[in-house]
Amino acid sequence: MDGELKVNFKLWLEKNSGPVIGKGGIKLLEEINKTGNLQTAIKNLGISYRYAWGYLKKMEKAVGEPLIKSYKGGFKGGGRTVVTTKGLEIMRIFNRFETYLNTALQNTTLWEAYGLKTAEMNTIRGFVEEVKVGAEVAELTVNVAANTEIVSIITAESIRALNLNENDEVTVIIKATEITLDKGE
């Protein structure tokens, strides 16, 4: 099979554990906001009026207040639809998180730190044998196998953040490119 596996995500907003809005709803609100007209927005998105209207009503019910406001008739009889303040707020929240998550998804260093394999890595389970905390750094000795220990120097701050204590079960990560080899004579 060709092509690499990629990670993706779906984002939606919830209220009282019930779904409020997802990508499709945001697209609809954005199109209404851009065109100022529900009919045009629906036509641009290629969805039916019935579907869009039902979707909007469902979202409004979940939020508990209107997301769009329509003005009838007027010049040329066109009618106008605008996104309410609440609707704009929801668009902002959604887009902010989507941008944030997209950035996080592309941040391979972050995933490596979480132990997800984005590069060739060695992950070894072990138990903390000794914690020596200094002023700035700490030396951690992890027992990974019989008579085999791995020593790690991490900041004293990390020890506190991870609440690391002796006998804790931990995962040791070593990037494959950080290993030096020597051949025994």
Next chain:
Amino acid sequence: MIKVNKMISARNKFIGKVKSVELQDLIGKIKINVTAPIKITCVITREAVEELKIKKGDEVKVFVKATEVIILK
């Protein structure tokens, strides 16, 4: 800890046996069996693999500087 002939500052020193060597254009991926069940994958330059003449079954020393070891709880 394992004894090595040379003096080296790296806190992590292991002796292992090369399980496999996979040569690519620029790098070599070497899988090493350390103390069971610990297996380590190491990526070094192809040049280094050729210079050290590393092949399957060889006994090698593995060094890792303590500051390069990440801990997850």
